[in-house]
Amino acid sequence: MKADLFIDKIEELVPVSGEGPLSGERQSTPFVIKGGAVAISGDRIIAAGERKAVLKEAEITGETLIIDASGKTVIPGFVDPHTHLLYGGCRHWEYEERLKGTTYLEILKKGGGINDTVRATRSTDDGELLDGLMKRLRILLKLGTTSLEIKTGYGLSLQEELRLLKIIKRAKSRSLQDIAVTLLGAHAIPSEYRDRREEYVQLMAGEMLDVARGMADFVDVFQDEGAFTYEEARKILKRAGKLGYGLKLHADELSSSRGAELAGELGAVSADHLTHPSEKGLELMRRSGTVAVLLPGTTFFLGSGEYAPARKFIDMGIPVALATDHNPGTCPIYSMAEIIGLSVRFLGLTPYEALVASTINAAHAIRIGEKTGSLAPGKQADLLILDAHSYVHIPYEFGRNLVETVIKKGKIVWSTEDPA
Ligand code: NIG
Numbered sequence: 001m002k003a004d005l006f007i008d009k010i011e012e013l014v015p016v017s018g019e020g021p022l023s024g025e026r027q028s029t030p031f032v033i034k035g036g037a038v039a040i041s042g043d044r045i046i047a048a049g050e051r052k053a054v055l056k057e058a059e060i061t062g063e064t065l066i067i068d069a070s071g072k073t074v075i076p077g078f079v080d081p082h083t084h085l086l087y088g089g090c091r092h093w094e095y096e097e098r099l100k101g102t103t104y105l106e107i108l109k110k111g112g113g114i115n116d117t118v119r120a121t122r123s124t125d126d127g128e129l130l131d132g133l134m135k136r137l138r139i140l141l142k143l144g145t146t147s148l149e150i151k152t153g154y155g156l157s158l159q160e161e162l163r164l165l166k167i168i169k170r171a172k173s174r175s176l177q178d179i180a181v182t183l184l185g186a187h188a189i190p191s192e193y194r195d196r197r198e199e200y201v202q203l204m205a206g207e208m209l210d211v212a213r214g215m216a217d218f219v220d221v222f223q224d225e226g227a228f229t230y231e232e233a234r235k236i237l238k239r240a241g242k243l244g245y246g247l248k249l250h251a252d253e254l255s256s257s258r259g260a261e262l263a264g265e266l267g268a269v270s271a272d273h274l275t276h277p278s279e280k281g282l283e284l285m286r287r288s289g290t291v292a293v294l295l296p297g298t299t300f301f302l303g304s305g306e307y308a309p310a311r312k313f314i315d316m317g318i319p320v321a322l323a324t325d326h327n328p329g330t331c332p333i334y335s336m337a338e339i340i341g342l343s344v345r346f347l348g349l350t351p352y353e354a355l356v357a358s359t360i361n362a363a364h365a366i367r368i369g370e371k372t373g374s375l376a377p378g379k380q381a382d383l384l385i386l387d388a389h390s391y392v393h394i395p396y397e398f399g400r401n402l403v404e405t406v407i408k409k410g411k412i413v414w415s416t417e418d419p420a
Pocket residue numbers: 084113114117222250253298325327328329330331
C-alpha cells in the first residue's frame with residue numbers, strides 16, 4: 001500500500017499494541033523497537049515496527065512525506081479517559097483555603113466545592129463556555145492528548161445538564177480530538193435540593209436519562225461520603241445500563257464507600273479514583289473486566305497522601321488506566337505526561353505500565369480501544385513524536401512538554417517546528 005507519511009529511523013518506537021485492555025504481565029512487559037518506522041496511509045496505520053518489515057507492507061513514492069525521527073521516541077497519542085473539562089469560573093481561592101488546612105470534604109459540606117463551580121457555570125453563557133472548552137482542548141492537543149472523555153456535572157438540573165451536553169456536542173464537531181461524552185448529573189446534590197435528595201435522585205434516574213439519550217455515551221455517578229450513596233448510585237446506574245449507556249463510577253475516592261463493589265456488580269466499563277477500594281470490590285471488578293482509572297493528580301492536589309493501591313490492581317490482573325481528572329477543584333492538571341510522572345513516583349507503576357495506562361488501556365476505558373490507543377495496522381494514525389531518545393523520559397523529565405509533533409488521523413496537527 002502507498003504510504004502518505006513515513007516516519008523513519010525512530011530511535012525508540014513503543015507501539016503498545018495487544019488485544020483488549022492489557023492487564024497483569026501484559027501491562028508490565030515492555031516491548032520497544034530500536035530503529036523502527038511507521039507508515040501511514042490516509043488516516044490509518046499501514047504498519048509500525050522494524051523498518052524492514054514496515055517497508056514490505058508500505059510503498060514509498062515521490063509523494064510520501066518522510067519524517068526523520070533519529071534520536072526521537074514515537075508513541076501512540078495520549079488518551080485521557082476522565083475529565084471535567086467544561087466549567088465556568090475557577091477555584092484558586094479554594095486551593096489557598098485547602099493549603100491552610102481546610103479539607104475538601106469540609107468545603108463540599110459547607111456548599112462550596114462542586115456547588116461553587118455549578119453557580120459559576122450556570123451564570124456563564126453558551127458562547128463563553130464553548131470558547132473556554134475549545135481553549136482547553138487546544139492546550140490538551142499540544143500536550144499530546146489526541147482522544148479524551150468529557151463529563152458534564154456542573155449544571156445539575158435537567159435544563160443545565162442538557163445545555164452542557166449541547167455545548168460538548170458543538171465542541172466535538174469542531175475539535176480535532178476524539179471525544180467520549182459522559183453524563184454526570186449525579187455529581188453532587190445541588191443546593192436547591194439539599195432537603196429533597198430523593199427527588200433529585202429520582203430526576204437523575206428518570207427523566208434526565210431519557211432526555212440525554214443519544215447525547216451521552218456514558219453515565220457516571222460520584223458515589224462517596226458527601227456525595228451519593230451506594231443505593232442511590234445503584235438506582236441511577238441500573239436504569240442507565242438498561243437504556244444502553246456505558247457505566248462509569250467515581251468510586252472510593254474520599255472514603256471506602258462500596259464503589260468498586262458496585263462497579264463490578266453492574267459490569268461498569270470503568271471505576272475511577274479507587275483510593276480506598278474493598279477487597280470484595282476489587283474481586284468483583286476483576287471478574288467483570290472493569291478498567292481501573294487512577295487519578296494520582298487528584299490525590300496530589302488534595303494533599304491527602306492516599307494514593308490508589310495500583311500494584312495490587314496489576315497483581316490481580318485488573319487493567320489499569322490513568323487520567324488527569326482535570327477539574328477546577330481537585331486537579332487543574334492538563335498533562336497526561338505529568339500524570340505519568342506522578343504515577344511512577346506515587347502509585348509505584350513502572351514507566352511502561354504507566355504508558356500502557358495512558359494509551360491503550362485509557363482508550364478501552366472509554367470504549368475506543370478498537371480504533372485508537374496503540375500503533376497497530378489498520379488503526380487510526382494517532383501518534384506523537386517526542387523530543388527524547390526513550391519513553392522513560394516522559395516521567396523522568398517531569399514537567400517539560402516533550403511532545404514535538406502530534407499526528408491525529410494521519411495529519412500533522414501540531415508541531416514545534418511549525419506551530420499552528
Ligand atoms: O473527580 N470527585 C468528584 N469530582 C471531581 C471533583 C470535582 C470538583 O471538585 O469540582 C473529582 O475529583
